[in-house]
Amino acid sequence: MRFLAGVATLVMAALPLRAEDMVTDFRLENGMQVVVIEDHRAPVVMHMVWYRAGAADETPGVSGVAHFLEHLLFKGTETLEPGEFSATVAANGGRDNAFTSYDYTAYFQRIAADRLELMMQMESDRMVNLQLDEKDILTERDVIIEERNQRVENSPAALMREQLDAAQYLNHRYGVPIIGWRHEMEALSLEDALAYYRQYYAPNNAILVVAGDVEPAAVRTFAETYYGVIPPNPELEPRVRPTEPPQTAARRMVFEDPRVAQPYLRRSYLAPERDAGDQETAAALTILAEILGGGTTSFLAEKLQFDAQLAVYTGAWYRGTSFDDTTFEFVVVPAEGVSLAEAEAAMDQAMKDFMADGVDPAQLERIKMQLRASQIYARDDVERLANRYGRALASGLTIEDVKAWPDVLQAVTEEDILRAAEAVLDLDTSVTGWLRAPQADAEVGQ
């Protein structure tokens, strides 16, 4: 392992530090933002529309409506039959899909570059001309409920995650699942879907990202033709959501489910996200997560998996691209015969050791080099780039922030990392969850 790492070091050191992505951006008169990422190596194009609206923008009581509407966008419009959208993409050799998160809902097609105009025509059509009836609602509501069954109800880990997120956020909608609370999903109505659609689906709330074998001038012409003619929604308000009050008491929970074969513990802390023009703390946290739990050479893996052999898996994550405060998380899966309490104590002790020992400069350098490498590889993956820009812009960042991010990451120092860890890993803002099978002899209250 050590030898291979050494080889990687040599290879990476030889790569150029960075090169500019070929990114052009502009705005249509109706406020729609457009980003073009050129890559002329293959005659294909990725066409994406990102709405600055996700589950966290829902009205209380209709959780899941953002994702529900995402499904409903594949129904008909005034000129397209239900299902015709995807059928047309497929008939033209492409594939299409969509996804919903807390901060955005995005639709995309990957297709031959000469079909871009058709994609824009169809996508702009469903931005405003969606036709829905009660039957669509009934059918598709069953689909999303079945999706919830598959993804959440069938998974103790996902169910625990929901309870944990709900305890993490005291005031913000990030505490409500993207797919929705089941009882609210069951009541989602045509009017709920249309209210969300009318409020958020508008060109002044959308970002068009086109990546691949295209020229910016051509994209501009098509975009003006199809999207530019749609009037903006004058009712669209600045995107301000309820924020968290001070979190002043560490929360803990035990989630028990007879289906759990492998118990584990998860701890999440409230953490600041990447802010426009102010990404330094987020960069330090990104690297901190790598240091602590980014794979088998990480600090926690070393301490808990290899040295003490108390855990079979450890991980740390930080999701910096977020519109509002995000989380920094740990997972520890105890080894056979090790209790959750022992595993948690070991994790806590390891974190104390880390704060006392400080950052290993060699590890920091290795991680920075891996980040440089992944930036370089990313440039070869135009879909990944398109996603990166779309997600960042829909999360309140700018093109400049995305471009600056690799340099901000490289500038992170050992002190920055410790300072960020000190600030964020505050138990008062945390939730610690244990997932396990029901204990026959468990004490009440434990």
Add this chain to the structure above:
Amino acid sequence: MRFLAGVATLVMAALPLRAEDMVTDFRLENGMQVVVIEDHRAPVVMHMVWYRAGAADETPGVSGVAHFLEHLLFKGTETLEPGEFSATVAANGGRDNAFTSYDYTAYFQRIAADRLELMMQMESDRMVNLQLDEKDILTERDVIIEERNQRVENSPAALMREQLDAAQYLNHRYGVPIIGWRHEMEALSLEDALAYYRQYYAPNNAILVVAGDVEPAAVRTFAETYYGVIPPNPELEPRVRPTEPPQTAARRMVFEDPRVAQPYLRRSYLAPERDAGDQETAAALTILAEILGGGTTSFLAEKLQFDAQLAVYTGAWYRGTSFDDTTFEFVVVPAEGVSLAEAEAAMDQAMKDFMADGVDPAQLERIKMQLRASQIYARDDVERLANRYGRALASGLTIEDVKAWPDVLQAVTEEDILRAAEAVLDLDTSVTGWLRAPQADAEVGQ
């Protein structure tokens, strides 16, 4: 003690089981509900207007606005100078005030019966003619923030309570403090206050309760003259709030504050509230709270304070009058030298014993008799009656429910109580909080 209890039993047994409250109710054409409670023993009257709108009806992000608006109602209208309302009440020998809860906001004056018309004139005026400017906002916002400082920030117990409530409710606004999160209070604007006012302050969302030396016919005439001329708000929607998803993981928290001299533990469980026409479970829970923690003869006091001497105080509460799901709560204050963990274990063991032993029939009979007595005494307290009807009606109950409640309580059986305890005291729906001073040698994560 035993002797005194015996005397009380004799006295109570001699009292009539129940008598009808002298309650008349009707509706104005604009939808305003009117309740008149007659008591002609003294020439005074209690005049109350209850709005079916409280903190739980606020839009996310503007917590505290219901209570803020309550303060602002004492500013001027088109015909009253700021402060003139209360000054007029006082000049007429009365007193006035207001209060805000999750489910209602209420305004009242207690005054000589011949001043009722003046009260109605002024109260109906500020239902729709409130005049506010930016200066009112700035001044009164400082007042409510100072109120928060006094009531919450200065009290570790109140701060802990906020965090605990926020963890108790995963989806519902009962998890947000009535007074508001401080950072949201600081941003409350004139527009926020007016939006709430325009939405909820309307006769079709209000209940007029007049209690005291009045005749229903006279109340009707005045009410029609002053309130009846105000048009209803046609935009008022049925009062449906987000409800809780299944709560499936017991939550725990430790709240530490150097100001805590006496540590204690609090546990709350989600519990059903009194529902119109369906108050049986709530009645069983009401009695359960009395049995377990209603004073020094309660089960927990007996077990923890007198037998084991592990606690210096124990209590159990259930707040049944609520529009949506409420809580059932326990508090235990450990004795000197007893840890919170020991106190909690003792509480859990006591509850196990209670569930195994069942209800002591003599204790149940004693509690029922006390309830009968308090119903009888309540009839002598017209203000308490006015409050009882107002709160119940604003919480979704009917006049019939209020009248039936004493009988529903008397009908509760030992089996009802155990069944309700079994159903409600489910750790998965609970939050357990420890309040204590920071521990010098506390383990991270504990």
